[in-house]
Amino acid sequence: MFDKDLRTMIDDVKDGRMNRRAFVQRMIAVGLTAPMANQILSLGGVAMAQSPNPYKPTKRGGGGPLKLLWWQGPTLLNPHFATGTKDQDGSRLFYEPLASWDADGHLNPILAAEIPSIQNGGLSKDAKTVVWKLKPGVKWHDGKPVTADDLVFNWEYATDPATAAVSGGTYADMTVEKVDDLTIRITFKQPTPFWANAFVGAYGCIIPKHLFAEYKGSKSREAPNNLKPVGTGPYKFVEFKPGDLVRGEINPDYHMANRPYFDTLEMKGGGDAVSAARAVIQTGEYDFAWNIQVEDEVLLRLEKGGKGKTLYAVGGDIEFIAVNFTDPNTEVDGERSSMKTKHPILSDARVRKALALLVDRDSIKKVIYGRAGRTTANYLNGPEEFVSKNTKWEFSIEKASALLDEAGWKVGGDGIREKDGKKLKLLYQTSINGPRQKTQAIVKQACQKAGIDVELKSVVASVFFSSDVANPDTYAKFYADIEMFQIPMTQPDPALHMRRYHSREVATKDNKWQGRNFPRWVNKDFDAAVDAADTETDPIKRADLYVKANDLMWQDTVVIPVMHRAAVEACSNTLRPALSGWANQTDNLQDWYREG
């Protein structure tokens, strides 16, 4: 019923019988959010509203210096090599993509003349081609014009394996061809409903062909411009000291009117998050500091009568506990947690459900994450159209105990449950990180009350997230019963986020544990839903498929969501940054200004 109504409404908007605003409001009324509503319109053939961030200055420049403090400074300035967000943020100061994501998860055109839609002929109905048009007259910082050749070159550069670009995956499975000087056509091998990945966001930044053409492939690291970016951004490159400082100055020929506001730009690196928050909020030495993962209590104290405040950008980042479906303690063919085994305790759905009942999300939010977290029962938490309303969570030691009793785990003499002479003992691992160790303690305490003996283990982050095949402590090997970490959602689309739990993605010795399905959960319905969503061009059906996939994960307790996390930034009281939970912090830098 909803489906049909929606279609009528989309047609109404198309024909002008209903305006966008009314449509969005109706959608919000039925529980969708604005970005979702807009996405529906765009897929339904209505051009996306170009929703620039609020911007008050009426002339370019004159804003003095903008001082940014990144407690891990950028170490390189080529967006195709940007390993961490710090490098993406640094590159983004000078390079620009065709479009960026704004706070609501809308595409905001940067170098593109307009956002492709079915209406303007940019998108094909079969979701196999996208046509992007460049804004005319955009120049590189060295005065050369930006053309379609540059775009095609970026695709070639990133997909050449010898270049060793980290953006390779973003540009895979597609061909990019030049239509005319300002137009390109992307052709996907498969119908691709989420077409806005290549040339958009952090890995979509475009580097100039005339400076990098000679350095494609194995010579990529010799390019002098790896360290001296020449981009199209609002600020021109001045100086770069890896890990310490990036400096820029206003680009007087910037392609957007009245932008940018600041005359110079400085991004300082180094130190730690707490003192970065202090330098912005308490002493005002800096205007903006990134990724302030500090206990809320400390931030609240700094904010009292300070010179700045904290800002929260909500995206889809999820902190969760994953459950191992295979046996980490039995070795089969030289492989622990092998697909040929079943977890002796956790393969019982009742035990997994009991564990989910023992995670006290409210306390974790109150004690640890504060304003930077939201409790949730879902693995998939955004954008709104993909968020399931069918799930719920609760914390109840009694219910958990009842479930465990039912599963045959009886409380033994020492308070620990046992079954067939085996103790109910679980190994719970995570990376070393203050909030994670505190969460472990809270969960362990509740488990103890329910008669589960939990052993805690924490691994240095650089090891835990490493792809080192020889190391037994990586999250992908999962030589533990449950493990906890955060998976970020880098774009407002769930495709990549959900695909990792497909059965073909299972991490095994054969694929050198590169598979991303580390809980080693296999569910045919889930596979079918994700596969169908990958090529489903109807946005509503596609959203339903992802909601179904999320619900399957919830029913089976594959993961226990702990916290839906927001990005925390420290910002001076006078600065007006344009932030989005769906983008990097510097992605809409052209719209930043100062007031008061």
Added chain:
Amino acid sequence: MSQYILRRLMIAIPSLLGISLVLFVVLALAPGDPFGELATNPNVPPEVQAALRAKFGLDDPIYLRYLHWLAAMAQGDWGFSFVSRMNVDTLILQRLPTTLYVIGSAQLLALAIAIPVGVYAATRPYSIFDQIANTFAFIGFSLPTFFTGILFILIFSVKLDWLPFVYSTDIKATGIAWALEMIRQAIMPVMVLGLFQAASMTRFVRSAMLDVIRLDYVTTARAKGLGQAKVIVKHVMRNAMIPVVTLIALQMPAVFGGAIVTEQIFRIPGIGSLLISSILANDTPVVMAVTFVFACLVVLFNLIADVLYGWLDPRISFR
């Protein structure tokens, strides 16, 4: 003399080779991955991470990697950073001036305090001055720099708002204003490091002086009617300085190596903070280069100290 120096340098070669081998093996055995950050990024397929490891030779056996490194080092190629994708020597040279300025000033401050205070305290042992100097010295080297650093920040930056606590390599001023700003922002880190060093050095100078001051030749010098100042400076200090020179010489490599904790607290872009961030990012070539240069400096300054002994005490001869 020159033959002695040459022989010492020859002996240094095998020991440096040994040091480099140990460093390399320890680093290679340490777990971790410079591309670990890519692991949870859903945008980057795992094959990309694997391809990067293969491209940078991280999957080769250790002995091959060591031989590659050694061969390159012998030709003056220090390797290139996985994380910054630039040459390690550029990275180090970029940070050297800041480290030399801050840590060097701290050492000078330490010497400027330790020598006069230590000497004066030794000439009047157990006087009020000596007691006070001792008390401060004990407090000084009992307080770790991460504590005094944060204490200084809270007092001078947050409460009084006199000094900046983020060190900037990019000061927008010229001439006198630039120099003043450079001094202003270095005050806190230099004080923190300098006072810490001065504390232990004062104790050292004092005891070295006390050892010498009781000797008969000092009494003789006094007996032949020399003034107190001349006795202390010309006769006592020159001999008392021999152990102090060893101490200073062994601390000189630290001037180049930076101070990890202090650099981190004040965001000083020196060698120490480069080392710690490279260790955290598993950027082996940079860690290797910094630690190896450090080892070379230790060997070199030991040699310089030995040569200086001969100048301070002609009785020590070189064979």
